[in-house]
Amino acid sequence: AQRVTQPEKLLSVFKGAPVELKCNYSYSGSPELFWYVQYSRQRLQLLLRHISRESIKGFTADLNKGETSFHLKKPFAQEEDSAMYYCALSGRGYSTLTFGKGTMLLVSP
Amino acid sequence: NAGVTQTPKFQVLKTGQSMTLQCAQDMNHNSMYWYRQDPGMGLRLIYYSASEGTTDKGEVPNGYNVSRLNKREFSLRLESAAPSQTSVYFCASSPPGREGRNEQFFGPGTRLTVL
Numbered sequence: 001a002q003r004v005t006q007p008e009k010l011l012s013v014f015k016g017a018p019v020e021l022k023c024n025y026s027y028s029g030s031p032e033l034f035w036y037v038q039y040s041r042q043r044l045q046l047l048l049r050h051i052s053r054e055s056i057k058g059f060t061a062d063l064n065k066g067e068t069s070f071h072l073k074k075p076f077a078q079e080e081d082s083a084m085y086y087c088a089l090s091g092r093g094y095s096t097l098t099f100g101k102g103t104m105l106l107v108s109p
Numbered sequence: 110n111a112g113v114t115q116t117p118k119f120q121v122l123k124t125g126q127s128m129t130l131q132c133a134q135d136m137n138h139n140s141m142y143w144y145r146q147d148p149g150m151g152l153r154l155i156y157y158s159a160s161e162g163t164t165d166k167g168e169v170p171n172g173y174n175v176s177r178l179n180k181r182e183f184s185l186r187l188e189s190a191a192p193s194q195t196s197v198y199f200c201a202s203s204p205p206g207r208e209g210r211n212e213q214f215f216g217p218g219t220r221l222t223v224l
Contacts, residue, residue, distance in 0.1 A: 009149065034212075043113075044152075044199065044215040086151060095140045095159060095203055096167070097213060101151035 002027045004089050006100035013077050014108050021072040021103045023087030032090040033063055033070040039083045077107045110135050113216035115200050121222045122190045130185040130219050132200030140203045141183035145196040190223045
């Protein structure tokens with residue numbers, strides 16, 4: 001069975017501080033990993049996916065197959081980064097996603 | 110393009126009542142999904158439809174039924190609502206699967222309260 005674990009329900013940081021939102025997964029095959037973000041009163045939207053190796057809004061995430069992790073990082077948090085962040089996993093070739101329980105990021109001025 | 114739309118935005122039901130949540134997408138996507146979002150539980154898949162004419166159970170299908178009416182529309186029905194079904198319901202769609210491109214596009218959600 002596949003599982004996504006986000007150990008922190010809430011992460012509170014000050015503006016300008018580094019941020020790391022943790023995500024660990026369990027999957028027997030080759031996974032596809034994603035980060036989705038939900039800003040207040042908005043719909044979920046894709047933030048980034050591991051295969052693209054891109055940086056969106058200053059966020060990056062590296063897939064570490066040895067540690068089965070896909071942590072989301074940003075060197076300098078901004079107030080507008082405050083949102084709920086979900087890590088999600090898909091099996092290669094499958095369309096369904098398994099989501100973690102989410103981490104609320106609060107960035108204070 | 111409106112993307113993924115859902116109706117209604119809000120709904121209050123009494124225990125035992127039935128209702129259908131509507132979802133439509135105008136992106137010509139093959140796959141559609143229904144999730145529920147509960148505090149501390151994240152998003153959990155209720156049902157999905159990989160293509161027109163097919164539906165499959167997700168993680169939490171009990172108490173729900175779905176209909177893939179056509180390629181655009183995917184409805185979720187609660188036959189006899191229970192307080193445990195109080196939640197925010199999200200519909201999503203995705204294009205044909207390509208490796209590493211499994212982006213799902215979400216609707217704005219329906220906030221359902223069952224009294």
